[in-house]
Amino acid sequence: MPHYLPVSRVARLVGVPRGVLQNMIKEGALDTFDGMIELEELLSKFPDVHWQDEGELEHVNAIKERAFGKRIFERALPDKEVLAERLYELGREFASAKSLLRHYDQVLDWLSQQLDDLADASGTSSSALHSLKQRLRRQLEAVPQEADRGRALLAQESVMRMMSAHVVVQPSGHEFFVEGNDTLLEAALRAGIPLDYGCSNGNCGECKAKLVSGQVKKARPYDFVLKEPEKANGTILLCSYTAVTDVVIEAHVAGAEDIPRQTLQTRVRSVEPLTNGLLALHLFTPRSQRLRFLAGQRVKLSVGDVTGDYYVASCPCEERHIEVHVRAAAQAFADKVFGELHKEDSVTLTGPEGSFVIKLDSRRPVLFLAWDEGFAPIKSLVQHVMSLEMADSMALYWVSDRLPHYQENLCRSWADALDNFRYQPLFAQSGMDAVIEAIFSGHADLGHCDIYAAGPAGFLDAAKAAAMTRGLSLLGFHSEKVE
Numbered sequence: 001m002p003h004y005l006p007v008s009r010v011a012r013l014v015g016v017p018r019g020v021l022q023n024m025i026k027e028g029a030l031d032t033f034d035g036m037i038e039l040e041e042l043l044s045k046f047p048d049v050h051w052q053d054e055g056e057l058e059h060v061n062a063i064k065e066r067a068f069g070k071r072i073f074e075r076a077l078p079d080k081e082v083l084a085e086r087l088y089e090l091g092r093e094f095a096s097a098k099s100l101l102r103h104y105d106q107v108l109d110w111l112s113q114q115l116d117d118l119a120d121a122s123g124t125s126s127s128a129l130h131s132l133k134q135r136l137r138r139q140l141e142a143v144p145q146e147a148d149r150g151r152a153l154l155a156q157e158s159v160m161r162m163m164s165a166h167v168v169v170q171p172s173g174h175e176f177f178v179e180g181n182d183t184l185l186e187a188a189l190r191a192g193i194p195l196d197y198g199c200s201n202g203n204c205g206e207c208k209a210k211l212v213s214g215q216v217k218k219a220r221p222y223d224f225v226l227k228e229p230e231k232a233n234g235t236i237l238l239c240s241y242t243a244v245t246d247v248v249i250e251a252h253v254a255g256a257e258d259i260p261r262q263t264l265q266t267r268v269r270s271v272e273p274l275t276n277g278l279l280a281l282h283l284f285t286p287r288s289q290r291l292r293f294l295a296g297q298r299v300k301l302s303v304g305d306v307t308g309d310y311y312v313a314s315c316p317c318e319e320r321h322i323e324v325h326v327r328a329a330a331q332a333f334a335d336k337v338f339g340e341l342h343k344e345d346s347v348t349l350t351g352p353e354g355s356f357v358i359k360l361d362s363r364r365p366v367l368f369l370a371w372d373e374g375f376a377p378i379k380s381l382v383q384h385v386m387s388l389e390m391a392d393s394m395a396l397y398w399v400s401d402r403l404p405h406y407q408e409n410l411c412r413s414w415a416d417a418l419d420n421f422r423y424q425p426l427f428a429q430s431g432m433d434a435v436i437e438a439i440f441s442g443h444a445d446l447g448h449c450d451i452y453a454a455g456p457a458g459f460l461d462a463a464k465a466a467a468m469t470r471g472l473s474l475l476g477f478h479s480e481k482v483e
């Protein structure tokens with residue numbers, strides 16, 4: 001009986017980023033059926049992986065931890081009741097496999113008896129029938145070489161299914177895992193997928209979604225906004241329900257235009273010098289609130305009557321943490337940050353604004369281009385794309401003009417940790433033509449790529465012109481003027 005596994009779970013089992021498997025599928029090196037990979041296919045394409053090796057299983061998470069410089073996948077046990085239901089589901093599968101085996105046993109006995117009867121009826125001591133029976137028995141007793149590896153893989157996959165449920169979002173095709181006690185909404189946001197929501201506590205109904213397949217369970221006490229007919233037709237609240245088994249849901253992924261303007265009272269977590277005249281301001285939103293925003297967007301910060309506009313440099317997947325880069329003397333707010341702001345001080349945040357955001361339905365290779373502090377929105381975009389595991393490959397080019405590459409170690413750690421990520425620092429002193437040549441010399445055909453560029457107008461114009469001559473479509477160039 002064929003056994004199919006979702007690509008995301010296979011990526012975790014094999015210990016490679018999902019993009020690597022997607023590339024193999026695209027190139028015809030790995031067969032899939034309806035987005036799933038068959039066990040035998042997996043065993044044949046990854047003959048060297050030791051499934052029992054915990055290190056391999058943790059490999060993908062380790063990549064992300066290194067790349068983000070922090071632990072983003074806390075390995076928490078699911079709620080007792082969810083665990084019990086997952087055990088029950090697994091038990092049911094086990095029971096049906098056992099009963100199927102018993103049935104096969106009976107069919108074999110019957111077949112054996114039929115062969116004996118046939119030999120008797122034909123009146124021959126048919127050695128041919130006897131040897132057929134022998135061969136049948138030998139075939140059944142011969143354990144195929146792959147059996148041990150197959151068993152280990154299935155055992156490991158069963159443990160994974162106990163610990164986390166896999167979710168597919170339709171029609172966008174996004175995938176994520178629900179770990180620990182997370183609701184579907186919390187897990188999606190942690191994975192960087194901006195599913196639509198409002199209050200996050202069961203009151204507004206904006207997170208309504210449809211359960212297409214699988215089993216969910218109420219993990220928070222509120223779902224009062226759901227009417228009985230809605231419940232009956234499979235409508236759920238993402239902020240209230242968690243996944244018991246692997247599920248498919250129909251849910252709306254929010255774009256920049258869907259996200260409302262919010263005002264939050266944040267607190268300063270730290271003020272970190274990045275380089276001469278540039279600071280990273282790290283803020284925390286209140287415990288029960290997170291800022292809804294998309295990577296690449298801006299926020300307005302104010303203390304008293306002093307305000308400033310900044311790109312968010314952190315990833316939307318980072319829950320309550322907001323990072324912005326503040327350049328000295330650029331705005332009145334900067335004087336406040338450089339002179340007076342301390343840990344635990346209150347900063348009012350309003351936003352988000354802007355439409356320089358990632359195309360969430362694209363799985364194409366991505367080029368990120370940043371000029372000086374145009375790096376802030378690009379950093380957020382890079383981390384968002386990494387958390388979504390959506391791009392086939394990523395290349396980051398960061399041009400230093402007035403500022404050095406002030407978070408270069410981070411960029412290098414991304415390149416070290418991810419096979420499909422390339423980083424190249426560049427210098428404006430070499431001249432615009434040389435910068436553009438350095439960026440595009442390795443990209444002869446940009447017909448199936450997306451470019452996200454943030455920097456001064458002259459740089460954006462030159463990059464766009466060069467990209468177009470290499471086949472980039474007009475819709476593939478996304479830019480933000482950062483002077």
Ligand code: FES
Pocket residue numbers: 197198199200201202203204205206207208225237238239240
């Ligand atoms: S977000 Fe308001 S009900 Fe779920």
